Amino acid sequence: MELFANEHKSDQVFFTHYEKQPLDQLPEIYRAHPEVLSGREEDTVYPSLIEGVHSVIPPVSGFTTTETRVEGWVITRFVTQAVGTGIAPFGETAPQVPLYTFDEIVVTYTPSWTLAKDPITNEILNGAYFKYAGVSQSQTGLPVATITFDDKGKEIFCNLTTEIVGQQMAIFVGGQLVTSPVIRESICG
16 A cells, blocks of 8 residues: 655645555545545546545655645546455454555645735735725625725725736635635725
8 A cells, every 4th residue: 555656736736646545544535525436437537526625745745744625626537446455453353445546636726815915015904904894795796895994904905906907806804705806907095
């Protein structure tokens, strides 16, 4: 039972090859969703939209396992399922268990957001600069964040939106993503 290959392609794409692994030795995401591996045909690709905790082995730190929350696609190329001896406490007979050999590509769709910092002063735009913040709906029923800044908040927001024209800006209220519009032009005033 050995992990043969692991590559971290980007912050959102991971490739791993598993060789003769029992289910209890696979990442938690497979233990929570065993249907992703059961009843599969050999050498066939299966895309699955699942989420959960996935163990990722960073290439720099060798075989130190870290946990990463996955929300996105897990694409597996099922190679084989064999039967082998599992693990049992000392003195007990180990059971026969399925051993899985497969490749996986994990593609997350969770954007990685950065803090809203003033590109000039490096001050972080947060609730300290709000006079009012709320959520309402547009005429088309989409969520709209309504924020009134104090004078310093207006300055930071203006500098920030000037810097990120054409990019997406996420707005969180109470730790929840409310909206993430693309900034079309500077928003000042």
